[in-house]
Amino acid sequence: MTAAPGLTKNQSLVFDVLSRSDAPLSAYTILDKLRDHGFRAPLQVYRALDKLLERGMVHRLESLNAFVACAHQEKECCGGHGHGTVAFAICESCGHVVEFHEHAVDHRLDDWARERKFKPAKTTIEIRGLCEQCAA
Amino acid sequence: MTAAPGLTKNQSLVFDVLSRSDAPLSAYTILDKLRDHGFRAPLQVYRALDKLLERGMVHRLESLNAFVACAHQEKECCGGHGHGTVAFAICESCGHVVEFHEHAVDHRLDDWARERKFKPAKTTIEIRGLCEQCAA
DNA sequence: ATGACACACGTTATAGCATAACGCAATTGA
DNA sequence: TCAATTGCGTTATGCTATAACGTGTGTCAT
Numbered sequence: 001m002t003a004a005p006g007l008t009k010n011q012s013l014v015f016d017v018l019s020r021s022d023a024p025l026s027a028y029t030i031l032d033k034l035r036d037h038g039f040r041a042p043l044q045v046y047r048a049l050d051k052l053l054e055r056g057m058v059h060r061l062e063s064l065n066a067f068v069a070c071a072h073q074e075k076e077c078c079g080g081h082g083h084g085t086v087a088f089a090i091c092e093s094c095g096h097v098v099e100f101h102e103h104a105v106d107h108r109l110d111d112w113a114r115e116r117k118f119k120p121a122k123t124t125i126e127i128r129g130l131c132e133q134c135a136a
Numbered sequence: 137m138t139a140a141p142g143l144t145k146n147q148s149l150v151f152d153v154l155s156r157s158d159a160p161l162s163a164y165t166i167l168d169k170l171r172d173h174g175f176r177a178p179l180q181v182y183r184a185l186d187k188l189l190e191r192g193m194v195h196r197l198e199s200l201n202a203f204v205a206c207a208h209q210e211k212e213c214c215g216g217h218g219h220g221t222v223a224f225a226i227c228e229s230c231g232h233v234v235e236f237h238e239h240a241v242d243h244r245l246d247d248w249a250r251e252r253k254f255k256p257a258k259t260t261i262e263i264r265g266l267c268e269q270c271a272a
Numbered sequence: 273a274t275g276a277c278a279c280a281c282g283t284t285a286t287a288g289c290a291t292a293a294c295g296c297a298a299t300t301g302a
Numbered sequence: 303t304c305a306a307t308t309g310c311g312t313t314a315t316g317c318t319a320t321a322a323c324g325t326g327t328g329t330c331a332t
Contacts, residue, residue, distance in 0.1 A: 008279095008280065008281085009280095009281095010280080010281075011280095026317080026318075027317095027318070027319080028317070028318070038282095040282075040283075041282070041283065041284085042318080042319070042320090043281090043282080043283085043319090043320075043321095044281075044282075046318095046319065046320080047280075047281080051280095062198040062199040062260065062262070063198040063260050065289095065317085065318060065319095087245070089248075089249065089252070089254050089256075091254075092257065098252070098254075100248065102244055102245065102248060104240075104244045105241050105244050105245060108238055108240045108241050108244070109223070109238065109241060109261075109263060112225075112236065112238060113225065113263065113265070116225070116234070116268065117267075117268035117271065118225050118227075118234075118263070118265055118266070118267055118268065118271075119265045119266040119271045120225075120263045120264070120265040121228065121264050121265040121266070122263075122264050122265070123261075123262070123263045123264070124198065124199050124260060124261070124262040124263075124264075125245075125259075125260070125261050126198070126259070126260040127245060127249060127254070127256045127258075127259045127260075128256070128257050128258050128259070128260075129249070129254055129255045129256040129257040129258070130254070130255040130257070131253075131254055132252065132253040132254065135253065135254075135255045144308095144309065144310090146309080146310075147309095162288080162289075163289070163290075164288070164289070174311095176311075176312075177311070177312065177313085178289080178290070178291085179290090179291075179292095179310090179311080179312085180310075180311075182289095182290065182291075183309075183310080187309095201288085201289060201290090201318090
């Protein structure tokens with residue numbers, strides 16, 4: 001369960017906490033979980049998150065102001081963490097999040113951008129609703 | 137330019153401010169613009185925004201924590217403000233936002249959800265990047 | 273070695289976004 | 303008339319994120 005190489009101690013701690021959680025965590029929640037490991041200030045979390053986001057190991061859920069570990073392993077399909085756009089289905093009842101990739105969606109949005117000469121940097125797709133269990 | 141019927145004074149004021157802006161505004165920016173009209177506290181803005189969001193007259197940009205007036209008129213295409221999922225292209229340089237609808241994307245995401253028995257409540261699609269002018 | 277640089281870290285303070293909880297006033301409808 | 307609903311105003315608070323400062327450590331070209 002230990003994290004990828006090349007991570008600093010703080011980055012590893014933050015990544016491990018996210019990896020072990022089955023729901024997204026806010027930066028402040030992460031902070032609380034790491035107080036026993038010497039974390040004292042939000043910046044320690046945010047700085048680690050920035051690096052993990054850069055590497056694609058963690059995603060930010062914009063509609064929740066929260067973070068999740070990437071569901072993909074280093075070498076998986078679309079280039080592992082190097083993948084393209086990621087989409088999320090977020091259950092508003094149980095908090096569970098499913099990460100997925102829809103190439104057809106990506107392509108359609110790419111086409112839209114190309115037609116308008118818009119240069120995409122980052123695309124957010126988040127579906128909030130109820131998962132199968134919670135909708136029952 | 138006066139707003140739709142059925143709006144309270146505060147709701148109209150907030151909607152007018154958003155309608156006149158060519159970039160998204162945060163709740164606190166709206167508050168500042170309305171101090172001369174008697175606004176004193178954030179809650180006055182948030183309460184008005186809640187109602188406008190319910191009616192679909194205003195959209196929230198999750199990746200910016202900001203708000204824009206809906207680009208559609210009451211009776212337009214997909215049922216005017218009753219439309220389905222809305223997508224946004226946000227220029228990170230000039231701040232300009234383009235609202236659009238991509239039915240192909242909506243359908244693909246709907247299919248994904250149906251296959252997994254996920255019940256969507258609200259879908260967020262936001263592309264951040266550079267608009268044609270700013271990319272030059 | 274030494275100096276310059278990049279980078280991670282720790283701390284304090286502050287900025288920016290959002291809601292809780294209270295009470296009052298006006299409206300509606302049984 | 304009474305109860306329920308809705309909007310409003312105010313104060314206080316909580317959550318999210320970054321600014322600005324200084325420290326330590328490693329690299330590496332000189």
